[in-house]
Amino acid sequence: MNGSKIFIEALKCEGVDVIFGLPGGVVLKIFDELHQQSDIQVVVTRHEQGAGHMAEGYAKATGRPGIVLVTSGPGMTNIVTPLADAYMDSVPIIVFTGQVSTQLIGNDAFQEADNLGISRPCTKHNFLVRDVKDLARTIREAFHIATTGRPGPVLVDIPKDVSINTAEFKYPKKVNLRGYNPNHCGDKTQVTRAAEAISQAKRPIIYVGGGAVFSNAADEVKALAEIGNIPVDMTLMGLGVFPATHPLSLGMLGMHGSYTANMAIHHADLVIAVGSRFDDRVTGKTSEFCPKAKIIHIDIDPTSIRKVRDIEVHIPILGDVKAVLMELTQALKVSIDGRKKDLREPWWNQLRDWMDRYPLTYAQSDDEAIKPQYVIDRLYRLTTDNDPIVSTDVGQHQMWAAQYFKLEHPRRWLTSGGLGTMGFGFPAAMGAQRAYPGRLVLCVSGDGSFQMNLQELATAVLYKLPVKVAIINNHYHGMVRQWQDLFYEGRYASSYLSGLPDYVKLAEAYGALGLRATSPSDVDAVIQEAVHMDGPVLMDFEVSRSENCYPMIPAGGANNEMLLQDPPHLSPATKSLVGVSDDSDSVLTA
Amino acid sequence: MSVESVEREHIVSMRVENRSGVLARVAGLFSGRGYNIESLTVAPTLDPTISMMTIVTKGDDLIIEQILKQLNKLVEAISVVDLTERAYIDRDMAIIKVKTTLETRAEVFRIAEIFRARVIDSTNTMYTLEVTGTGRKIEAMIYQLESLGIEELVRAGHIAVAREPYGADTDRRSE
Structure with missing residues (x-):
């Protein structure tokens, strides 16, 4: 059996039914074999980073490892962020990377990268398979390591010739790793x-x-x-x-x-x-x-x-x-x-x-801009009966979602904690949606974060992954702007997002539905329409641009030293938001 | 548990899988987390699938505890022992080229004898000495030779083993 078939059979032994990935030169044989079978679906993403976060979302929602298959060189380097993210947050994903043929390794071959060297500090363990005879055993070990003890990402590097050469397929029942004893039972x-x-x-x-x-x-x-x-x-x-x-x-x-x-x-x-x-x-x-x-x-x-x-x-x-x-x-x-x-x-x-x-609180009146907290609050109240899975990106919206979206069960919350990866939320939601096609999966994102993996809109439409994305759009990298408000005397260095796309048109361009809310009275209708739609929906909530996230413990403070609201120098009366640098046209009053 | 924040030298002895990449994993762990490596040696053992690494590192109790735990967590680390916690024997080795003149030749030779070093090469203007011993002994010898003119110096790094217990004296903590 050739290495590519061994790969597929081994994954089947592990109960895998979906791979997130993107083809390329040295993994063509594996993709070719995947193409000729139907037990494992391949979700082809638009960017390797998307595939990595999808696998993370899948793993977080299900508890089963998420599987990624990408090519060598840039395919591998694009997966580094998801690996680092999964390592920080203990997410079991197994990333298979293509590698140039064994005899070319080290020659600066086309699309060669030192996959082991690059991924070593951001994986729980990694392997290079030099001989097709070792492939099945290595895959068995990779699954074992990723899912036991403190879970984490494992990378398996497969040279092109290993995917083509043949060996007998025998999937080991037992793992023999004498240096790996991850189980401890409390004293x-x-x-x-x-x-x-x-x-x-x-x-x-x-x-x-x-x-x-x-x-x-x-x-x-x-x-x-x-x-x-x-x-x-x-x-x-x-x-x-x-x-x-x-x-x-x-x-x-x-x-x-x-x-x-x-x-x-x-x-x-x-x-x-x-x-x-x-x-x-x-x-x-x-x-x-x-x-x-x-x-x-x-x-x-x-x-x-x-x-x-x-x-x-x-x-x-x-x-x-x-x-x-x-x-x-x-x-x-x-x-x-x-x-x-x-x-x-x-x-x-x-x-x-x-x-x-001191409850968590915000004030929304009908005649002012939408408060971001209000969007999350309404999203929570209007969907909680569906027991949704909620993913987030990173920043103010993430913290507001953590504060106001009250979750009753584990594995409903997909967020990038340790690494703080903007761009995580949308693909992670898609991964969870792929695992649970019938469930409601929401993604709370920001106007900045969403742009970091927006290309996966194509994947969502193509694979019918009806994720509902709520963009909390304040036209800023909001958390950066908040720190600039508090600690950099309001100088908004590079935090204003000029050149934002029209998210409604963007959704439509990809064949998804785009909806927009510009006043508080729009919010419920937009959420309800999105939830009742079959396909993926992008909700653009134009929110107050100056809202800051509280409580906040300033960096270096103790846990009893919280800011509960904007300090006096940021009070609405004196505060005006000015876009800096080349955004001289945007003088925005809160 | 009381933790001392005094920095001390520790000798860590590790049995690891004899595979390529293991050294990079260990070295990467130290550099990635900002730990010190004073010396590191690695060589195969009687079992060809296992290599022995001897790492000399420095840190306070908390750092050393983390280093040991982190090393233990490596999938390819079979065992990790802090030899400093028990009785152990350690040896370093150095090869030292010392410049000599007619006046200093005898003195260099005498110092070599005191430290039980051997002359392994000799020219009219140079002795090459080989010395083994504890790090401290080698440093003492280097100190004495320095004023006479060391041309080149190569050290092997520490290797160490735990002492075997004997008699009732099995709980000894230090030499």
């Missing part, structure tokens, strides 16, 4: 210590992240919270793993987290970190991060534990979140029994007081 003594600490804590908080999503531990997180009567903070990556409308939920914490979520972790006496990694956007100033708390940290990745210099972990538990939480809740049921129920009443009184006094 029993530590679990008991944690349960004891939780039972005694007066001001505990759960700080749950993406690790709980990957571990499929939503039920276990809920059990822990409910048994212990413990409030829950979610990270950006953890959204959905605990129901946003649950009375114990405080929402998202971090730089743009809710007031209560941030105050709660700052004043807690016990932090239970679950599959979260003390990212700098969560901790703020590390030396002042939850200064009064003991910390329990549950994580599958030993390098995540005690990584941050200033943050001491008192009870580290190395293990799969789901397995550890099951044990922990059992132990907690025993140790919490008989304790005074009102131990945490003062804590909850304090939390409720914060929630009442």
Whole structure:
């Protein structure tokens, strides 16, 4: 059997039914073989980056690895951003890259790149298959590595001759990687210590992240919270793993987290970190991060534990979140029994007081520009009954979506957290839509972000992926503009997006539907029309250009140092937005 | 757990898959995360599928803990041991070319003898010396020879093994 057929058979053994990719010289044989079978569909994208993010969206929504096939050279270099993104956010994708023939490697051959060298720092592991006899085993190993332990991207580089040469196809049942032991089950003594600490804590908080999503531990997180009567903070990556409308939920914490979520972790006496990694956007100033708390940290990745210099972990538990939480809740049921129920009443009184006094809020009046928060809020209220999957790009719209789109279930939230990749949202939504053709998939994007992968509109139309994209259009790189407002005296260096396309016409040019809302009264109608349409829809929401995203912890601040609104020097009376540099025509008053 | 923030030298001994690219992975890990490599040696073991890497690195307890964990996470790392945490024997080797004159020839030879170095090449104006020992010993010898005129110096980098326990003395932490 030739290498290309071995590739296909191996993927079938792994249950793959879709590949996202783009052909090129050295992978022609593989694409040719794919063309002659029907078990695996190839979603051909317009750009390799789109294929990578589609695979990520597919993997995040389903929990199964997303598969990418691209060519050598530029095909490979275009996939670097999705690899780095998946590595940061622990997304299991397997990227197959073509490589020049083995005898040409190292000769600066046409479309040659050092795929292993380039991808090494942004993959969990990578392989070059030098002999077709090793291909099936390597693919088996790639799937194993990508999906076990802390998941992550794996790259398999396949030279052209390996895809043509023949070998017997035997798919190994077992993986033999003596250096790879990703499974850890939480130490029993530590679990008991944690349960004891939780039972005694007066001001505990759960700080749950993406690790709980990957571990499929939503039920276990809920059990822990409910048994212990413990409030829950979610990270950006953890959204959905605990129901946003649950009375114990405080929402998202971090730089743009809710007031209560941030105050709660700052004043807690016990932090239970679950599959979260003390990212700098969560901790703020590390030396002042939850200064009064003991910390329990549950994580599958030993390098995540005690990584941050200033943050001491008192009870580290190395293990799969789901397995550890099951044990922990059992132990907690025993140790919490008989304790005074009102131990945490003062804590909850304090939390409720914060929630009442400082809820997430915005004001929308009929006669002013659309508030971006209003769009997200309406999007949420009008679609929540459909249990949609929501992807985002990166920037202000992402934070507003995280704040106002309340998710009840895990694997509904596709966002680029660690790397912060603008251009992620739209293809990621398409990947999720490909996995669940019948579900409602929304993409909240920005006028800047959307342009970074807009070419995939063609793919959405061609493959009938009816993603509904909501562009929060403020004619700026909004988050950049916000920082310039706050920290660069309002000099909008390069953040004004002149030359924006007409998104309605753009959608139409690709054969999709474009809709526009320019006043608050348009918003509901646009959303409803989009949701009821069969195909992909681009919704252009012309929103207030000066709106900033709050709460905000300025960089270097502690979690109790939040800006809740524009500081006085940015108040609407004095604030006028002026496009700088060559945009002298655009004097925009807020 | 108390963490010391004093920088110390550590010798890490790693068994890795004997494949191309493994060295790049290890080196890339150090450079990518800003860790120091003082020296690194790699050579095959009795098992041809396994290579032994000896890495001398520097850092405080927290950094060293991260380095060990990160190295362990590499798929091709079979075992990772911080030898500094136990009794160990380490050796470095150097080949040193020393300029000589009629006046200094005897002195160079005497220093070589003191450090049990061997003369492996000799011309009218040069001795080439070979010396093995701990890093400290070699540095001491270099220090003495420097004033006499070192022409060229090559060091192999550290190799190290854990000492075998003996008698009841199995818990020794240092030499």
